[in-house]
Amino acid sequence: MLEVKAIDTYRGSAHILNGVSLEVGSEEVVCLVGRNGAGKTTTIESIMGFLPVSGGDIVFNGESIARLPPHERARRGIGFSPEDCGVFPELSVDENLMIGRWLGEEIVRKRGELRRDPQDQAFAVFPEVRSLLARQGLHLSGGQRKMVAVARAMMLSPTLLLLDEAFEGLAPVVVNRFTEAVLKIKTLGVSILMAESHVAAAARIGDRLYAIDRGEIIFHGPPQAALSDERVVRALRG
Amino acid sequence: MEILIVQILNSIFQAASLFLLAAGLSLIYGVMRIVNLAHGNFYAFGAYVSAWTVGAAVALAASRGINLGVAGQLVLLPLGALAVAALGAIVEPTLLRPLYRRPEEYILLITFGLLMVLEDVIRLVFGGTPLTAGSIMDAMGSIPIGGLLYPAYNLVVVGVGVVAAIGLWLFVYRTRFGVILRATSQDRRMAAALGLNVGRVYIQAFAIGCFLAGLGGAVVVPAQAAVLGMGVDALVQAFVVIVIGGLGSLEGALVGALIVSAVRTAGVQFFAEIELAVLYLIAVAVLLWRPTGLFGRA
Numbered sequence: 001m002l003e004v005k006a007i008d009t010y011r012g013s014a015h016i017l018n019g020v021s022l023e024v025g026s027e028e029v030v031c032l033v034g035r036n037g038a039g040k041t042t043t044i045e046s047i048m049g050f051l052p053v054s055g056g057d058i059v060f061n062g063e064s065i066a067r068l069p070p071h072e073r074a075r076r077g078i079g080f081s082p083e084d085c086g087v088f089p090e091l092s093v094d095e096n097l098m099i100g101r102w103l104g105e106e107i108v109r110k111r112g113e114l115r116r117d118p119q120d121q122a123f124a125v126f127p128e129v130r131s132l133l134a135r136q137g138l139h140l141s142g143g144q145r146k147m148v149a150v151a152r153a154m155m156l157s158p159t160l161l162l163l164d165e166a167f168e169g170l171a172p173v174v175v176n177r178f179t180e181a182v183l184k185i186k187t188l189g190v191s192i193l194m195a196e197s198h199v200a201a202a203a204r205i206g207d208r209l210y211a212i213d214r215g216e217i218i219f220h221g222p223p224q225a226a227l228s229d230e231r232v233v234r235a236l237r238g
Numbered sequence: 239m240e241i242l243i244v245q246i247l248n249s250i251f252q253a254a255s256l257f258l259l260a261a262g263l264s265l266i267y268g269v270m271r272i273v274n275l276a277h278g279n280f281y282a283f284g285a286y287v288s289a290w291t292v293g294a295a296v297a298l299a300a301s302r303g304i305n306l307g308v309a310g311q312l313v314l315l316p317l318g319a320l321a322v323a324a325l326g327a328i329v330e331p332t333l334l335r336p337l338y339r340r341p342e343e344y345i346l347l348i349t350f351g352l353l354m355v356l357e358d359v360i361r362l363v364f365g366g367t368p369l370t371a372g373s374i375m376d377a378m379g380s381i382p383i384g385g386l387l388y389p390a391y392n393l394v395v396v397g398v399g400v401v402a403a404i405g406l407w408l409f410v411y412r413t414r415f416g417v418i419l420r421a422t423s424q425d426r427r428m429a430a431a432l433g434l435n436v437g438r439v440y441i442q443a444f445a446i447g448c449f450l451a452g453l454g455g456a457v458v459v460p461a462q463a464a465v466l467g468m469g470v471d472a473l474v475q476a477f478v479v480i481v482i483g484g485l486g487s488l489e490g491a492l493v494g495a496l497i498v499s500a501v502r503t504a505g506v507q508f509f510a511e512i513e514l515a516v517l518y519l520i521a522v523a524v525l526l527w528r529p530t531g532l533f534g535r536a
Binding site: 069071074075080086089090091096098099100102103152 | 414417418420421424425427428429430431432433434435436437
């Protein structure tokens with residue numbers, strides 16, 4: 001579904017990603033773990049199109065998307081929930097979701113999936129969001145913002161969801177709720193690429209795991225193998 | 239009493255045009271974070287195009303023995319606003335967009351340059367002679383208010399201002415495109431990640447802002463002539479409006495326009511020598527009390 005092929009990405013003059021390659025298969029949860037500053041967010045933002053890649057390629061469903069602007073990538077079925085959630089603070093939750101739903105309905109129509117309602121999918125993942133519809137983005141708690149961000153991305157009817165630090169800053173009980181949500185999203189036929197600092201949480205839900213350090217992939221394999229890999233443990237401890 | 243009513247109407251008449259101008263400036267800033275210094279001459283360009291169109295149409299119709307009538311002339315007035323909107327839709331992607339990744343000073347410089355260029359373009363195209371669409375004012379006549387006569391056209395402008403204020407509010411807060419505009423203004427990266435073509439939204443927002451400036455210019459030409467330099471004067475007043483009301487806020491543009499027009503109208507009557515000084519003192523007081531303006535957000 002998604003193939004990231006040896007991409008190089010710069011932030012200004014700083015060379016952040018150095019030949020990063022990874023793959024996400026159909027209906028698969030893949031975790032990208034690494035400590036802060038390792039290159040996780042840069043990888044996600046390169047896939048979403050916020051940062052230009054200077055080398056390599058990004059292929060989504062057989063099409064090279066490396067030169068497409070972010071809105072075209074979204075239209076091809078890539079949903080995104082950023083680290084800071086990106087909830088529009090002065091819009092109500094309903095308006096936040098509305099924007100995703102407009103495009104989601106268009107995408108569903110184009111795919112000919114007449115029975116698949118983006119709104120039903122989003123609320124199936126986080127039914128709690130229904131009770132927040134009238135509230136302004138500004139007045140949501142950290143956990144609520146994360147839920148709205150994921151529900152909004154699901155409104156797009158994505159086939160691939162990019163989650164950047166979905167568990168960061170959440171209370172342990174809420175982390176469990178998010179773990180359930182990620183597994184639910186998977187059952188809806190959506191692939192997930194998660195950038196995550198907490199390797200234990202990633203190991204619980206990931207089908208496969210990549211570890212990144214200083215802009216290079218240093219491990220690729222089953223999550224349990226990562227926990228016993230010396231290089232991964234050392235890199236995550238810094 | 240009649241004098242008070244006429245002065246209030248005069249104040250609202252001025253506020254209507256000033257609101258359109260300031261609302262356009264605020265809309266562009268709110269969505270794109272651009273302080274468009276060329277806005278004053280977009281206003282002037284709208285005034286000139288409308289005055290010229292009405293004048294040319296009336297002359298052409300008269301040469302063929304046709305009377306355009308009030309409605310025929312009023313319908314032509316918004317053409318100036320449409321011309322300015324079209325100009326804005328060309329200026330944003332060609333002159334402004336290449337500079338978005340550079341420091342803000344570049345945008346200020348290019349829009350200031352555009353202000354100067356437009357002044358010369360207006361001089362070149364329309365000449366130095368003032369233009370007016372006074373035929374509309376003459377055709378509409380006056381209505382009695384107590385023992386005084388008041389131009390009927392001014393009431394039309396007041397109506398346009400009220401409709402524009404309500405219409406803009408509904409457009410921004412009750413329509414799909416309004417949600418898109420507000421979302422883009424708050425986080426353009428996230429808007430793009432949700433599939434919105436931010437470049438297209440920017441062209442549309444800039445064109446709408448320019449349309450409002452052009453409409454502000456178009457509605458005044460039946461009452462006041464379009465003259466060289468009117469754009470710079472209007473820009474200065476619009477900045478006072480948004481300093482008071484808050485840059486990026488439509489409510490601020492409305493309240494600011496009402497305050498500025500009320501002070502100017504009262505100033506002409508009671509303190510003509512220091513009218514502008516009073517206006518700027520109010521702006522300074524608001525800046526000291528609320529640096530983001532009455533309705534602005536930090």
